[in-house]
Amino acid sequence: MVFLPSATSATSAADVGLKRSHVDYSRYLSAEARSRLPNPIKSIWKAAQVKPGTINMGNGDPHHTLYPISEVNFVVPSIDEHDPVQSWRSGTGEQNIISSYKDELCALSLRTAFAYGAGAGLKDVRDALADLNDRIHSPPNHTVSLSLGNADALTKCFRLLGDPGDSFLCEEFTFSAMTNAALPLGIEWVPIRMDNNGLVPSDLERILSSWDEAKQGKRPHVLYTIPCSQNPTGSTLSLERRQQIYQIAHDWDIIILEDDPYFFLQYDLGMSQSTIQQYGHTRAMAEVLPRSFLSMDYDGRVMRLDSFSKIVAPGMRLGWVTSNSYFADKLDMLTDSSSQHPHGMGQAFVAELLGSNGWGVDGFMKWILSLCNEYQRRRDLFMDVFRQKVATSGFASAEVPQSGMFVWIKSGPTTNTADLMDELFRKLLNNGLVMMPASTFAIADRTGTMGSHINDRVNFFRATFVGTDETIRNGLATFGRTLEEFFL
Amino acid sequence: MDLSHHLSDEARNRLANPLKDIMRVTSECSVTDLITMANGDPHHSLYPFQQIMYEVPSVQDPSDSVTSWNNSGRTQIIRSYRDQECALPICNAFLYSRAAGLVQCKDALTDFTNLIFAPPNHHVMLTFGNSDGLTKIFRLFGQKGDHFLTDEFSFPGMTNCPLAYGVKWVGVKMDSGGIIPEELEKVLIRWDEAKLGRRPRLLYIVPVGQNPTGSTLSVDRRKKIYAVAQIWDLIIVEDDPYYFLRYDVPQTNCASADPDEFIKNFISTLIPTFLSMDVDGRVLRLDTFSKVLAPGMRLGWITSNKLFHLKLGEYTDSSTQPPHAFGQMFVTEMLSEHGWKIEGFCRWLRSLRLDYQNRLDFLLDVFQREVEPTGYASVNRPEAGMFVWIEVFFEKHPRFVRERCSGGSPVVARTNTECLLKELFERLMNIHGVVFMPASTFAIPENALWVESDGHVPLSDRTRFLRATFAGTEDIIEKGMIRLGKGLREFFQE
Numbered sequence: 001m002v003f004l005p006s007a008t009s010a011t012s013a014a015d016v017g018l019k020r021s022h023v024d025y026s027r028y029l030s031a032e033a034r035s036r037l038p039n040p041i042k043s044i045w046k047a048a049q050v051k052p053g054t055i056n057m058g059n060g061d062p063h064h065t066l067y068p069i070s071e072v073n074f075v076v077p078s079i080d081e082h083d084p085v086q087s088w089r090s091g092t093g094e095q096n097i098i099s100s101y102k103d104e105l106c107a108l109s110l111r112t113a114f115a116y117g118a119g120a121g122l123k124d125v126r127d128a129l130a131d132l133n134d135r136i137h138s139p140p141n142h143t144v145s146l147s148l149g150n151a152d153a154l155t156k157c158f159r160l161l162g163d164p165g166d167s168f169l170c171e172e173f174t175f176s177a178m179t180n181a182a183l184p185l186g187i188e189w190v191p192i193r194m195d196n197n198g199l200v201p202s203d204l205e206r207i208l209s210s211w212d213e214a215k216q217g218k219r220p221h222v223l224y225t226i227p228c229s230q231n232p233t234g235s236t237l238s239l240e241r242r243q244q245i246y247q248i249a250h251d252w253d254i255i256i257l258e259d260d261p262y263f264f265l266q267y268d269l270g271m272s273q274s275t276i277q278q279y280g281h282t283r284a285m286a287e288v289l290p291r292s293f294l295s296m297d298y299d300g301r302v303m304r305l306d307s308f309s310k311i312v313a314p315g316m317r318l319g320w321v322t323s324n325s326y327f328a329d330k331l332d333m334l335t336d337s338s339s340q341h342p343h344g345m346g347q348a349f350v351a352e353l354l355g356s357n358g359w360g361v362d363g364f365m366k367w368i369l370s371l372c373n374e375y376q377r378r379r380d381l382f383m384d385v386f387r388q389k390v391a392t393s394g395f396a397s398a399e400v401p402q403s404g405m406f407v408w409i410k411s412g413p414t415t416n417t418a419d420l421m422d423e424l425f426r427k428l429l430n431n432g433l434v435m436m437p438a439s440t441f442a443i444a445d446r447t448g449t450m451g452s453h454i455n456d457r458v459n460f461f462r463a464t465f466v467g468t469d470e471t472i473r474n475g476l477a478t479f480g481r482t483l484e485e486f487f488l
Numbered sequence: 489m490d491l492s493h494h495l496s497d498e499a500r501n502r503l504a505n506p507l508k509d510i511m512r513v514t515s516e517c518s519v520t521d522l523i524t525m526a527n528g529d530p531h532h533s534l535y536p537f538q539q540i541m542y543e544v545p546s547v548q549d550p551s552d553s554v555t556s557w558n559n560s561g562r563t564q565i566i567r568s569y570r571d572q573e574c575a576l577p578i579c580n581a582f583l584y585s586r587a588a589g590l591v592q593c594k595d596a597l598t599d600f601t602n603l604i605f606a607p608p609n610h611h612v613m614l615t616f617g618n619s620d621g622l623t624k625i626f627r628l629f630g631q632k633g634d635h636f637l638t639d640e641f642s643f644p645g646m647t648n649c650p651l652a653y654g655v656k657w658v659g660v661k662m663d664s665g666g667i668i669p670e671e672l673e674k675v676l677i678r679w680d681e682a683k684l685g686r687r688p689r690l691l692y693i694v695p696v697g698q699n700p701t702g703s704t705l706s707v708d709r710r711k712k713i714y715a716v717a718q719i720w721d722l723i724i725v726e727d728d729p730y731y732f733l734r735y736d737v738p739q740t741n742c743a744s745a746d747p748d749e750f751i752k753n754f755i756s757t758l759i760p761t762f763l764s765m766d767v768d769g770r771v772l773r774l775d776t777f778s779k780v781l782a783p784g785m786r787l788g789w790i791t792s793n794k795l796f797h798l799k800l801g802e803y804t805d806s807s808t809q810p811p812h813a814f815g816q817m818f819v820t821e822m823l824s825e826h827g828w829k830i831e832g833f834c835r836w837l838r839s840l841r842l843d844y845q846n847r848l849d850f851l852l853d854v855f856q857r858e859v860e861p862t863g864y865a866s867v868n869r870p871e872a873g874m875f876v877w878i879e880v881f882f883e884k885h886p887r888f889v890r891e892r893c894s895g896g897s898p899v900v901a902r903t904n905t906e907c908l909l910k911e912l913f914e915r916l917m918n919i920h921g922v923v924f925m926p927a928s929t930f931a932i933p934e935n936a937l938w939v940e941s942d943g944h945v946p947l948s949d950r951t952r953f954l955r956a957t958f959a960g961t962e963d964i965i966e967k968g969m970i971r972l973g974k975g976l977r978e979f980f981q982e
Contacts (some may be wrong), residue, residue: 054922069543315582345785
């Protein structure tokens with residue numbers, strides 16, 4: 001009963017890509033994703049675009065003359081400051097005004113931004129982010145789709161790839177708010193052992209090679225990882241580990257969900273000033289940032305999730321997913337069948353910010369570098385105070401995180417760990433300090449093959465160093481004091 | 489009333505955010521000056537926004553806002569600040585928020601909802617617009633094997649969505665006044681659970697300016713439908729994007745400068761909603777800014793009972809998260825003392841309604857001039873919305889075929905209406921250069937198992953309509969109607 005224009009429908013990019021590379025990605029999809037229909041109205045609308053001069057009375061879109069916003073402008077830091085973040089924090093720096101108009105020339109007009117669009121988001125914004133991707137990761141052959149941030153993107157990927165009864169792989173301590181989101185979909189998690197440097201590749205290999213489909217159901221085909229400033233352990237995967245993990249994913253045919261909101265917050269970078277001067281900030285950053293899974297993705301098995309949440313602000317509700325064009329197409333169909341494309345103001349803001357009237361991509365990288373310096377300062381302060389007030393007692397220790405926002409503090413109890421940690425958490429609370437206990441993030445192993453219960457290893461706290469200096473000093477003083485009370 | 493049995497397995501199995509437990513324990517803690525090192529947010533001093541400015545129409549002019557907006561009329565500047573007082577400051581707006589959205593925006597919309605709709609006992613939750621809200625609601629209540637009820641002509645952009653996870657639709661017969669309550673009842677009475685599975689328990693409707701037929705449910709029909717819902721324990725999903733675009737109502741006296749007087753008059757021009765009569769808590773109402781501000785706002789809200797409100801909040805926390813700061817800031821300031829206030833927003837709505845009514849009048853004029861004289865089509869005058877439902881008299885076509893009814897399935901077509909419709913649609917698009925949506929795009933597939941055999945005219949024989957919008961410019965409308973007239977002549981006189 002639905003008319004889809006036949007002769008006039010253009011072949012989708014995904015179809016062309018598929019024929020060219022002869023890769024069948026459909027086998028990774030959930031039953032739901034496979035059976036999802038494209039929006040018939042949008043198909044007709046697309047066909048109507050084909051012939052110029054066609055009068056379209058088919059769509060119920062308000063005319064742009066009725067949008068009651070003719071200009072939005074944003075007062076942002078000037079990127080010409082030597083250290084934009086410091087100048088912004090101290091209020092001494094200059095400001096820039098970034099503007100988007102409905103009826104005047106600008107990078108992305110409100111006329112376009114405020115209209116209905118396709119799930120992937122507006123082309124100008126996708127292109128700008130694809131350009132950023134190219135300069136940082138040089139992805140082999142991927143497509144960008146906009147998201148409403150990484151929680152949105154990730155939970156959509158769960159729906160895209162997971163059927164009830166599926167097992168997905170994850171780090172044994174992980175961002176449980178997200179892994180919990182998969183549970184009502186009938187997905188179960190298989191945790192992978194971690195050490196100080198993140199997930200242990202040999203354990204990933206062990207799980208896959210010893211998997212018994214008769215007893216355990218379908219072998220896992222998805223790995224969820226947070227490779228930089230892993231949440232909660234704060235570790236960053238080395239290049240060697242990433243290559244090992246990618247090889248294992250290749251051997252066992254796994255899709256890698258690379259959740260990377262902290263990617264741009266890296267420390268001890270040792271960036272070359274001369275590179276900055278000669279080639280700009282983007283090139284200089286690209287040379288020192290970690291190699292992403294995306295950058296080595298010749299199989300098209302990586303779905304990379306980037307977000308503006310930690311580098312601009314959480315309320316941006318904007319990010320981008322980079323994946324092979326088939327997955328991008330299917331993801332867009334899911335978006336068209338749910339939340340729809342991102343909001344116009346956010347897209348307009350990003351387009352203007354990264355455009356020639358705004359910071360540009362290099363300016364954005366300069367802001368990010370400035371952010372990294374500020375976060376590094378706080379990290380260093382945290383570790384200093386930690387050494388003085390906490391580590392000296394011997395009741396806790398911590399590695400220096402190379403990126404992100406978290407410190408993974410190892411503390412006392414190694415027997416009866418879960419109960420003692422609970423007691424310690426409450427004691428800290430009574431003394432006026434909140435830190436996240438490791439148990440909040442622990443994924444219990446249900447395969448029975450891990451050999452040790454995670455409850456024996458929850459003797460950690462996740463602490464953040466993104467608060468004020470005062471918070472860091474006072475918080476750690478309280479922590480040190482409380483540990484002494486608890487263990488003595 | 490406990491309606492928890494309506495929830496899907498997925499909704500029932502959903503866990504609350506584990507970090508919430510920590511937050512609960514933290515909030516129960518009696519210590520003052522609690523230091524938190526538990527979060528993972530950037531500090532607000534690092535948000536690169538000091539101020540955001542929006543230029544909007546001034547709605548305080550006694551003259552019409554929309555007209556003056558497009559004729560260089562007065563404008564108003566609304567701002568969001570970091571360092572100065574405003575309704576939703578930047579430091580608060582850009583934080584991670586939970587579930588229902590930022591409290592300032594939620595409160596502003598709750599005030600508006602309470603004033604305009606007077607819901608008995610409901611709660612407001614923010615969405616990214618009605619598509620977002622609706623598809624979340626579908627997941628909340630639907631799972632594989634379930635059936636949902638809706639108008640027999642409905643909006644596939646939305647009704648296609650739950651098909652992917654095994655929910656099926658039952659289309660209920662309509663007339664020019666929308667869904668027919670007696671037909672709804674018939675479907676429920678005749679439902680054979682042995683053959684079809686669980687009886688449908690959710691009704692999805694667009695009660696004002698229905699998409700695609702343009703119909704509006706009368707107050708009488710609403711009461712009857714609500715009564716049916718009570719007897720058969722249905723959830724009513726009231727999707728109402730065109731609610732404020734209702735025509736031919738006695739005009740509010742604009743010169744009335746008194747805000748309360750204006751609001752009172754404005755409310756009197758509105759039709760009572762399902763929400764306002766929802767004593768059981770079985771209605772979930774969806775409102776959106778898409779048609780009254782802009783589609784790209786991507787902001788709306790769901791009003792529902794406490795249980796559903798909490799469940800939707802949990803689902804939001806497990807998926808999209810609450811909406812973007814930009815949208816929440818704009819709407820909060822717009823409705824506040826610093827913006828239009830509720831009264832000013834109602835003035836804008838009134839003005840929009842007049843503008844769309846002008847466009848409707850224009851279309852009907854041109855239709856009468858260019859199309860009606862052909863004798864091959866007629867059009868309704870919709871009470872509301874953005875669409876007209878053009879009826880095409882296919883029986884006048886030389887190749888129209890009607891088979892004699894000789895028993896067999898009550899849902900199989902007896903005429904070639906659908907084929908002729910498809911042909912007309914393609915000719916109009918490819919030869920005459922005008923696009924209308926054919927009725928078949930919107931038709932919900934019928935199933936003989938739930939259709940009454942006696943005297944039922946198959947839906948395929950009744951798909952004799954084209955949906956046209958009057959939301960475009962006069963130029964588009966004029967050209968479109970001229971091409972339609974010409975196209976019809978050539979089609980019927982081949």
